[in-house]
């Protein structure tokens with residue numbers, strides 16, 4: 102016998118995978134489609150065209166069959182050679198991933214460590230690149246998913262661009278859809294992303310767009326699966342170098358059409374409002390946020406209050422409500438924060454449910470507060486009642 106509560110259904114409030122919307126689920130898995138056909142090439146071409154505006158570029162991205170980290174790896178193998186000096190900003194688990202990838206590919210890797218929960222300052226970054234002027238490339242995140250911080254790239258990148266001649270590569274895997282990224286205008290050389298975050302697909306696709314500067318500075322390293330020269334040559338015609346995750350590409354087209362139909366500006370606005378609602382909700386029940394500034398619009402990292410075991414809270418939410426929130430990653434944050442993601446296809450009602458279940462969980466874990474205060478504050482933000490107190 103399965104004694105699971107039949108009235109509950111699983112819900113995701115973790116920063117990837119995110120809930121899959123109907124428009125994506127409704128794409129019929131047509132097993133009879135072959136990827137070497139004009140029909141499929143047209144789907145690839147449409148995806149490339151519709152993805153580029155989310156990255157703020159005219160450079161159409163390569164679509165790779167891999168998780169997001171595959172696109173990070175593609176950036177490194179195509180843009181760096183062993184022994185090249187490269188710079189990494191490490192402000193969390195994903196900054197650490199850039200560092201590990203660069204080291205795995207035997208780059209001379211210099212790291213700017215940023216305290217968890219903070220963004221690198223423009224001055225620190227300028228001093229960092231000044232110290233390493235001959236570096237081939239700089240790698241950083243847009244949204245550091247482990248800490249809930251969005252690095253203010255609109256400020257950072259143009260300032261860096263004036264002082265740094267190397268390539269600037271941005272991991273925007275959890276940022277796309279939640280934040281506007283202006284790759285061309287700010288001067289980014291490569292933007293990478295993936296399917297299971299803002300775009301509401303299952304995991305399995307990764308994207309990378311590169312500037313003309315990046316294409317002019319390809320590395321001499323040997324490479325095979327992630328050889329972007331081959332992808333670019335082929336994908337210009339809608340062809341992929343290898344067998345792609347065909348159904349995911351079909352689903353991607355559906356998601357992108359839905360997002361563009363709604364309007365890309367409104368997609369950003371939607372995420373901004375939910376992020377503001379999450380912060381207001383947390384504050385209303387006496388919770389502190391983990392970052393002090395530069396709040397992500399993709400997820401809100403909330404400190405677990407004194408007396409509550411964060412790991413227990415996440416477990417309770419999963420076990421009693423079948424709801425998935427993410428906890429803190431790594432020794433520094435484990436058990437100390439809860440990450441409430443509002444990325445991708447999460448509507449206001451799902452979001453209010455997320456806020457409510459977080460309250461249920463905190464209540465069950467013994468935290469004292471007025472049940473419903475967080476939901477109320479979040480509803481006020483979503484309904485626009487709080488317009489005058491915008492943070």
Ligand SMILES: *Cc1c(COP(=O)(O)O)cnc(C)c1O
Nearest residue numbers: 168169170195244246274275295
């Ligand atoms: C999710 C994520 C990744 C990639 O993770 P995969 O599991 O490889 O898809 C990389 N960077 C950031 C900032 C992310 O949020």
